[in-house]
Amino acid sequence: MxxxxxxxxxxxxxxxxxxxxxxxxxxxxxxxxxxxxxxxxxxxxxxxxxxxxxxxxxxxxxxxxxxxxxxxxxxxxxxxxxxxxxxxxxRVDVWQPGQLPPAFRCLGTEPFWDARVDGGDLVLRSPENQGGDRRAVQAVLDTGVFRDPSRVVVAQDMTLFSHPQICSDGMSDRLFGLSAMLVLHGEQPSMLSGCCTIQP
The missing domain is CATH 2.30.30.40 (SH3 Domains)
Incomplete structure (x- = not known):
């Protein structure tokens, strides 16, 4: 039995x-x-x-x-x-539910930009704004699938989407494992595309 x-x-x-x-x-x-x-x-x-x-x-x-x-x-x-x-x-400590790896950052070209989470803010930098535009992070979302790297970072007036896909920065011969889209909200919404890395 x-x-x-x-x-x-x-x-x-x-x-x-x-x-x-x-x-x-x-x-x-x-x-x-x-x-x-x-x-x-x-x-x-x-x-x-x-x-x-x-x-x-x-x-x-x-x-x-x-x-x-x-x-x-x-x-x-x-x-x-x-x-x-x-x-x-x-390593088993990389992708934790509702979190980002410490070195997570995204970057793009045409126009050049980079974004990372720092001290509870999503910080967007560009050649014209090296100090960065800081917006409070409201949530880091995941799919619920065990160790899935897909993430959405929801911040005030900005939303960053990243998902596993081989991605080129268009400037070097490096390849990245995460593709990124950054949506800027506001009076004139826009979208930036790029790649993300978790390499310290």
Whole structure:
């Protein structure tokens, strides 16, 4: 009787009850690399590709924006490259319900802008306003899906939407894992587009 009931519960639960480990983008720590070695960043996702950078054996909070066949895409300098995913361990403290990772910021071009949450305010900066336009954050919304990076930041006269999607800033060879739209309310509403990062 107990086995029958347990089988029924498991059958009803199905795959939907499985805990998903992570959704990209998220942060990882380097692990399993010898203290006197480095983790190579390669131009393509294969072990024979050119080395374009390295990560220290104790590097932490590395943003991964894409995975492909056991390789993880990371940004390095003004470009992007690939590291072996077997030497990365994901962090479980990145995407918390109703919160943003501490280094979360969004940026765009044409016109140039950047936005981040600072001290309870959503701060929008532009070349003309380096000090930034500060608006009180009213809410940070999420989808309710475990570790889903999608977020909406609702602030006075501004709403920032970000969702997982490979995104280019149009100025460098870097790629980002979050696409952004910033809606400016008021007498003449407007919308800015760009990308977001959580890399410290």
């Amino acid at each position: 107990f086995r029958t009931a347990l089988a029924l519960i498991l059958a009803l639960a199905g795959p939907a009850s499985a805990t998903q480990e992570y959704i990209l983008p998220t942060l990882f720590d380097v692990s399993g690399v010898a203290p006197d070695d480095v983790l190579n960043i390669r131009a393509e996702p294969n072990a024979r590709a050119a080395i374009i950078g390295t990560l220290a054996p104790d590097a932490t909070r590395i943003e991964v924006v894409e995975e492909r066949r056991g390789w993880a895409r990371v940004n390095t300098g003004e470009g992007t490259g690939w590291v072996s995913a077997r030497y990365l361990s994901y």
